[in-house]
Amino acid sequence: MNDQWTKELQERIQKIEAGGATKYHEKNAEQNKLFVRDRLELLLDPGSIRVEDGLFANCMEEGLPADGVVTVTGKMNGQTVCVMANDSTVKAGSWGSRTVEKIIRIQETAQKLKVPMLYLVDSAGARITDQLEMFPNRRGAGRIFYNQVKMSGMVPQVCILFGPSAAGGAYIPAFCDIVIMVDKNASMYLASPRMAEMVIGQKVTLEEMGGARMHCSVSGCGDVLAKNEEEAIEIARRYLSYFPANYKQKTSKIEAKSIQEGIRSIEEIVPDNQNVAFDMKEMIRAVIDADSFFEMKELFAKEIITGFARIDGRAVGIIANQSKMKTGSLFVDSADKSARFITLCDAFNIPLIFLSDIPGFMIGTQVERSGIIRHGAKMIAAMSEATVPKISIIVRKAYGAGLYAMAGPAFEPDCCLALPTAKIAVMGPEAAVNAVYSNKIAQLEESERNEFIQQKREEYQEDINLYRLASELIIDGIIAPERLRDELKERLELYESKEMIFSERKHPVYPV
Amino acid sequence: MNKVEASMAGTVWKVLVSEGDIVESGQDVIILESMKMEIPLSAEMDGKVSKITVNEGDFVAEGDVLLELVGI
Numbered sequence: 001m002n003d004q005w006t007k008e009l010q011e012r013i014q015k016i017e018a019g020g021a022t023k024y025h026e027k028n029a030e031q032n033k034l035f036v037r038d039r040l041e042l043l044l045d046p047g048s049i050r051v052e053d054g055l056f057a058n059c060m061e062e063g064l065p066a067d068g069v070v071t072v073t074g075k076m077n078g079q080t081v082c083v084m085a086n087d088s089t090v091k092a093g094s095w096g097s098r099t100v101e102k103i104i105r106i107q108e109t110a111q112k113l114k115v116p117m118l119y120l121v122d123s124a125g126a127r128i129t130d131q132l133e134m135f136p137n138r139r140g141a142g143r144i145f146y147n148q149v150k151m152s153g154m155v156p157q158v159c160i161l162f163g164p165s166a167a168g169g170a171y172i173p174a175f176c177d178i179v180i181m182v183d184k185n186a187s188m189y190l191a192s193p194r195m196a197e198m199v200i201g202q203k204v205t206l207e208e209m210g211g212a213r214m215h216c217s218v219s220g221c222g223d224v225l226a227k228n229e230e231e232a233i234e235i236a237r238r239y240l241s242y243f244p245a246n247y248k249q250k251t252s253k254i255e256a257k258s259i260q261e262g263i264r265s266i267e268e269i270v271p272d273n274q275n276v277a278f279d280m281k282e283m284i285r286a287v288i289d290a291d292s293f294f295e296m297k298e299l300f301a302k303e304i305i306t307g308f309a310r311i312d313g314r315a316v317g318i319i320a321n322q323s324k325m326k327t328g329s330l331f332v333d334s335a336d337k338s339a340r341f342i343t344l345c346d347a348f349n350i351p352l353i354f355l356s357d358i359p360g361f362m363i364g365t366q367v368e369r370s371g372i373i374r375h376g377a378k379m380i381a382a383m384s385e386a387t388v389p390k391i392s393i394i395v396r397k398a399y400g401a402g403l404y405a406m407a408g409p410a411f412e413p414d415c416c417l418a419l420p421t422a423k424i425a426v427m428g429p430e431a432a433v434n435a436v437y438s439n440k441i442a443q444l445e446e447s448e449r450n451e452f453i454q455q456k457r458e459e460y461q462e463d464i465n466l467y468r469l470a471s472e473l474i475i476d477g478i479i480a481p482e483r484l485r486d487e488l489k490e491r492l493e494l495y496e497s498k499e500m501i502f503s504e505r506k507h508p509v510y511p512v
Numbered sequence: 513m514n515k516v517e518a519s520m521a522g523t524v525w526k527v528l529v530s531e532g533d534i535v536e537s538g539q540d541v542i543i544l545e546s547m548k549m550e551i552p553l554s555a556e557m558d559g560k561v562s563k564i565t566v567n568e569g570d571f572v573a574e575g576d577v578l579l580e581l582v583g584i
Contacts, residue, residue: 276549277549277550325519326519326520327520327547327551328549359548360547362521362547363547366521366573431548
């Protein structure tokens with residue numbers, strides 16, 4: 001072949017791979033941002049095979065290398081994955097028609113290969129000057145979101161947000177299973193502060209409007225807050241290690257580890273007094289393999305804990321009430337958080353473990369006005385529909401609809417087991433005695449009142465006695481706290497072949 | 513100045529300090545009662561209790577200020 005041709009090709013490739021102008025690389029560095037190709041280096045397995053399509057997109061135009069997006073298929077933890085990554089050095093990562101076409105194509109590849117799809121987002125949004133070519137048509141930007149919806153539950157979809165994700169572009173994270181946001185740099189908003197001031201007259205900072213910390217702690221649009229880009233990429237790699245490549249597969253069991261050293265026993269962790277809070281995270285660490293906990297939405301709706309872990313090397317999803325935060329009652333946000341997590345685990349064949357210590361759904365005007373009933377319905381629907389192995393452990397209290405939401409006996413868990421500290425009832429003894437006997441109590445003389453209440457509470461306690469519940473086969477067993485980890489280990493192994501179809505229909509009418 | 517706010521709706525069960533008391537960061541100052549659970553609320557800084565805005569038995573909503581602290 002003509003040497004000159006090869007030389008020209010090499011030069012062109014080099015130029016494209018260098019991304020945008022030097023000043024934009026410098027600006028990136030100032031903001032502690034990595035160049036897109038360096039991000040990919042960290043994300044994919046070192047030295048592993050990878051292929052890139054559309055490198056020459058828009059190469060007839062000056063200053064638009066790869067049209068501002070890199071799309072590759074490569075290996076991550078040994079698993080094939082598809083990746084789209086915005087190049088913030090090229091017109092601030094904005095989308096032109098070829099950018100959009102490349103994103104659509106890599107999504108199509110992920111669907112055909114049935115492998116995880118990652119979105120490395122750092123984009124100012126649409127190139128308004130190119131709107132007719134990239135916005136409204138059949139293969140315009142809308143198709144990216146349409147594809148995401150189609151792929152949801154088929155293959156894992158992961159978003160790492162390194163910079164802005166504005167306007168329509170903000171829907172890429174919205175349709176992903178997990179959104180990892182880099183503190184200070186990542187942001188998500190429908191309209192920028194400048195636009196908001198112009199249109200509705202509101203003056204705010206970008207951080208207030210759509211900063212990473214706000215989204216991870218207040219709005220719930222973000223799942224994990226990362227200190228920097230390197231950490232964000234590491235988090236994505238860790239996250240996918242709990243997942244199979246697609247909905248047809250199961251996560252492989254890895255080498256088991258024993259529990260973290262120095263953890264107190266469950267007996268020591270769980271107080272007998274039902275009115276006193278304890279740290280459920282410590283209890284989780286007392287049953288899982290050391291260092292295997294990956295928490296989702298750690299900063300959001302903290303009264304419920306949702307996260308992945310490994311028990312005896314097997315991946316599980318844990319949903320646990322945190323009495324230390326807002327008594328562990330379920331609120332609007334915590335119900336949403338749980339529903340979302342349950343759906344995620346169920347989609348990818350990850351068994352669920354519920355650890356209950358719940359006084360119930362929160363009551364009062366504030367939550368009623370926010371629609372606690374319809375939000376609670378989302379959680380109960382998601383939990384009912386889950387067909388993965390479903391293990392319900394009553395750690396301490398499971399009162400009222402709290403029992404239902406935490407996979408109580410009526411919701412076909414594969415087992416519902418209680419620790420000796422468990423209490424299952426419509427409500428606690430104090431509230432129940434008051435509810436049933438309030439008229440009677442009011443009529444009694446002051447001197448008789450306390451004795452009467454005490455007597456009725458004791459009768460109530462007897463009524464909800466754990467052995468009575470076990471005798472009536474309401475629960476499947478009572479287990480000693482020190483047996484819990486082994487019990488989970490064994491049941492997870494025995495339930496592996498579980499296969500069931502929940503219901504016959506097109507799809508449910510989802511509570512929202 | 514630093515404020516201690518109700519973390520959720522409930523009743524003020526115990527006020528553990530008086531105006532003028534010196535408290536340390538992390539010290540429990542008020543215990544709320546909600547959903548039949550005790551919810552201890554602690555000071556977030558070392559300081560002096562400058563104002564207590566609630567009495568035992570009061571109903572409080574999430575975010576209500578219960579107590580104010582000033583640095584010393």
